[in-house]
Amino acid sequence: MPPKRRSEMMEETRAKLIRAGRAAFAEKGYAAASMDELTAGAGLTRGALYHNFGDKRGLLQAVVNQIDAEMAARARAIGSRAENAWEGLLAEGAAYIEMALEPEVQRVVLLDGPAVLGDPSRWPSQDGCLRTTVDTVRGLIAQGVLKPVDAEAAARLLNGAALNAALWTAASSDPPAVLPRAVEAFRCLATGLLAARA
Amino acid sequence: MPPKRRSEMMEETRAKLIRAGRAAFAEKGYAAASMDELTAGAGLTRGALYHNFGDKRGLLQAVVNQIDAEMAARARAIGSRAENAWEGLLAEGAAYIEMALEPEVQRVVLLDGPAVLGDPSRWPSQDGCLRTTVDTVRGLIAQGVLKPVDAEAAARLLNGAALNAALWTAASSDPPAVLPRAVEAFRCLATGLLAARA
DNA sequence: CAATTCGGATACGCGGCGTATGTGAAAAAC
DNA sequence: GTTTTTCACATACGCCGCGTATCCGAATTG
Structure with a gap:
């Protein structure tokens, strides 16, 4: 060395x-x-x-940034592996839900992070997970797959729904059992953004 | 006296x-x-x-309970004033979004509350807002208006989406201007739960 | 009216954060 | 290569805030 x-x-x-x-x-x-x-x-x-x-907050910010970056990268990878962009969005959401089951993510990123650092939308380095979802949604709107809603708003709500799905799942008595129900509910909500009605 | x-x-x-x-x-x-x-x-x-x-937490719990009860009552009242149950659910969601724009609600109930007291689903006195939405969703499922998804999961995700819509709106540079976009996105998501496709 | 409860005040100790200052080794100056 | 400077980190200090243990006085009880 x-x-x-x-x-x-x-x-x-x-x-x-x-x-x-x-x-x-x-x-x-x-x-x-x-x-x-x-x-x-x-x-x-x-x-x-x-x-x-x-200060103490500075360290928390650094920790959150790191975890967030890891999550965003994983979600992006999983999403891009799907058949098409629409399935990619759903896969991305499901990935968020599963990652948010990790106690570390819940405690640090979802609970303490926002309370101490403020809402992610206000962070200087912007939230990586949110950015990833915004990109995905933008692409889908451009393709005409989704209704032409505000991409940032839609992405934010999707992420919010996914995170709450995870928190709800984790709070249940038997997380593995209820996880599918949470994912199913998330999928239902997401279909509301579809432009075409099947 | x-x-x-x-x-x-x-x-x-x-x-x-x-x-x-x-x-x-x-x-x-x-x-x-x-x-x-x-x-x-x-x-x-x-x-x-x-x-x-x-202790300090005890006081926070009391404060949060009070605010939560007020919010739940208001939302329930607004929801029941609507033409039908479906419009009621949407109105309830919109009401949550607007109430969550209040700095007091954001800071105390949405940020500090969960961080200090843990996830609302784990509170002894259960979250009043959540209960209200669960009831509404249950009713709609019974009527066949919504898909037969897990009512608690759906309610939780709807509330989560609404709250994130509010946080996103509040974080923007011009909240009044973006609020409609947030509400619109929420409505879109909610339609994903509809059983019938118009 | 004496005894007792009990809601609230007072006093204390401990731990933790932030800051101001010190120090020794790497880097720069020459 | 020696001197000077820089700077990453350590040390030492003060302050504030929480929680607890103890005390007091007024409302209850008999």
């Missing part, structure tokens, strides 16, 4: 902090996560944190 | 605290709201708070 430049040392530190933050926020929740514990667990101190991320 | 019995004094105290809590949580957000300030503003001390509500 070459003697590590300063910049890559810092990048490594950031990565360590984000990793530790992800774990702590997911397990304890944002409010209950102690920055002292968190940084110590990563072999660092709060000094590193405030230098790299400004 | 008769010399006030002890129980009604306590009820009055609770009301004062809830009123102060509503204001403080709405303005500062849950995390930034100081219980010292809050209680002092109501002419009391933290002692009264911990005696009546157990």
